[in-house]
Amino acid sequence: MITPMSASSSELRVGSVPYLVGRPLDHGLGREPGITLEHDVPARLIERLRGGEIDVALVSSIELFRRPGYRYIDGIGVAGNGYVGSVQVFLRKPIQEAASIAMDPASRAAAALTRSLLYEREGGAPEFIEVPLGADPREAKGADAWLRIGDAALRETLTIDAPAWNPSEEWRKRTGMPFVFAAWIVAEDVDIEPHLEAFRRARENGRSAIPALAREAAETWRLPEAQCLSYLAEECSYDPGPAMAPSLREFQRRAALADLCAKDLLPEPVHL
């Protein structure tokens, strides 16, 4: 794979999600010397990380357990404390009765979480319908429910009182832990250490920017500012800290049981 000429070999090529939930962690990162920052949906970021087109990505935690050689920045990531308005399984039938669920094609972590939580459902797991990238899972033929992530899910949640099942809330009930949706995943042989300070600064700047981010989102989407703020500041957390590694391990254990990842990969944490 030929890398773009604009990225010199010493530049760290960083990817992040295009959703509001990524902003508190990547704030100003693209203006740091030696770093280029691009946004793309999680499924595409993973392809680009695997293909060597990017070096680091704020992306689906499950990827850590699907390929050897990754590391991750410890202590920071996109985590759900419980209910999270931007990761929803919207329902046409109650979750216990849904025979088929269409998956958001952009998602990898929420998709694996949903599958692993329903793996041992009483009466058997539902069928999971994969739809192509760019397609709307809501339109999948015959689906009793559909998973949606990101801004589209958040806006649907806050504007329509649609029945939904919340995977992150279910995870909290079952495990008592926050759920880590996304981590800064570092590709093999990438020298992240000289750039760690920039990632720490982005997190600090992002923390201070949360009220402004909530205000902007509320204006753009014509939503109540208080709800956007409670989404960013309370439902989501960006500093899972020492809870991060045990939560990731528990996710790996449960996902491996459902055959969704390797049970024995041990990605190394990079201390910030």
Ligand SMILES: C=C(O[C@@H]1C=C(C(=O)O)C=C[C@H]1O)C(=O)O
């Ligand atoms: C909370 C979210 O976390 C995310 C969910 C991801 C996934 O399902 O693969 C990946 C990165 C994050 O964007 C969200 O997108 O709403």
